[in-house]
Amino acid sequence: MEKVDILGVEFDYVTQQEILNILHQKIERNKKAFVVTANPEIVMHANKDPQYMNTLHFANHIIADGIGIIIGSKIIRQPLPERVAGFDLMVELLNIANQEGLRVFFLGAKEQTLEQMIPKIKREYPKLVIAGYHHGFFKGHEHTIVQMVKEAKADLVFVALGFPKQEEWIQKNIDSFEKGIFMGIGGSFDILAGTAKRAPVFWRKLNIEWLHRLIQQPSRWRRMLALPIFVKKIFQHKRKNSR
Ligand code: UDP
Numbered sequence: 001m002e003k004v005d006i007l008g009v010e011f012d013y014v015t016q017q018e019i020l021n022i023l024h025q026k027i028e029r030n031k032k033a034f035v036v037t038a039n040p041e042i043v044m045h046a047n048k049d050p051q052y053m054n055t056l057h058f059a060n061h062i063i064a065d066g067i068g069i070i071i072g073s074k075i076i077r078q079p080l081p082e083r084v085a086g087f088d089l090m091v092e093l094l095n096i097a098n099q100e101g102l103r104v105f106f107l108g109a110k111e112q113t114l115e116q117m118i119p120k121i122k123r124e125y126p127k128l129v130i131a132g133y134h135h136g137f138f139k140g141h142e143h144t145i146v147q148m149v150k151e152a153k154a155d156l157v158f159v160a161l162g163f164p165k166q167e168e169w170i171q172k173n174i175d176s177f178e179k180g181i182f183m184g185i186g187g188s189f190d191i192l193a194g195t196a197k198r199a200p201v202f203w204r205k206l207n208i209e210w211l212h213r214l215i216q217q218p219s220r221w222r223r224m225l226a227l228p229i230f231v232k233k234i235f236q237h238k239r240k241n242s243r
Pocket of ligand 1 (some may be wrong): 017083109110135136137160161163165185186187188189190
């Protein structure tokens with residue numbers, strides 16, 4: 001598969017539909033996959049932390065989640081086809097799981113979030129099989145959680161521990177599992193549960209979903225500084241390479 005290297009992170013050159021088809025085929029063949037949905041913050045973090053960069057090298061698919069990644073790919077003149085929001089990819093996979101009665105495991109977020117989310121999943125995706133779920137604050141019980149996921153034999157395992165924890169958890173444990181698509185999806189359970197809201201479609205179309213997030217959670221402003229620094233770094237990198 002064609003990849004586009006952005007500051008050392010190799011993104012799949014895919015549309016949402018293409019990655020969905022690829023993952024669907026892997027599920028049908030009982031293959032395993034480690035999927036990362038990466039935004040500029042993740043790329044910047046990987047550039048600061050070699051261990052996290054190494055974790056990302058284990059991923060089978062890294063998807064461009066965030067308009068910043070698309071802008072970055074344009075700057076280096078290898079434009080990625082489109083943004084694939086982790087949340088949207090998860091919802092599409094849940095739809096497939098519902099149509100085909102697949103087994104899904106939900107790992108992460110607060111216990112109250114799951115208490116709100118699970119009944120909603122049962123209502124909205126009645127034919128999907130909930131293979132298991134557990135909140136994301138399990139320090140000291142790591143082994144029990146791995147055992148739980150192992151016994152669940154899920155086709156899809158959504159890991160909502162936030163980055164870098166979710167990717168580190170997947171890399172560390174994926175060898176213990178027989179099959180499954182393992183995907184880190186950050187705060188998506190909070191959105192499914194209804195405790196956090198996504199930007200309205202209008203904002204998303206204008207590519208300012210990040211602004212909506214900032215307004216909802218002003219404490220994120222420091223994290224969002226990663227975006228301008230990311231763009232600057234890409235320009236520096238491009239200049240260095242064109243010399
Ligand atoms: N979380 C968790 N365990 C932890 C830390 C965080 O389950 O040890 C959850 C948290 O409750 C939230 C999600 O991980 O649901 C992180 O969301 P955030 O929006 O910060 O992640 P991002 O999308 O930026 O990766």
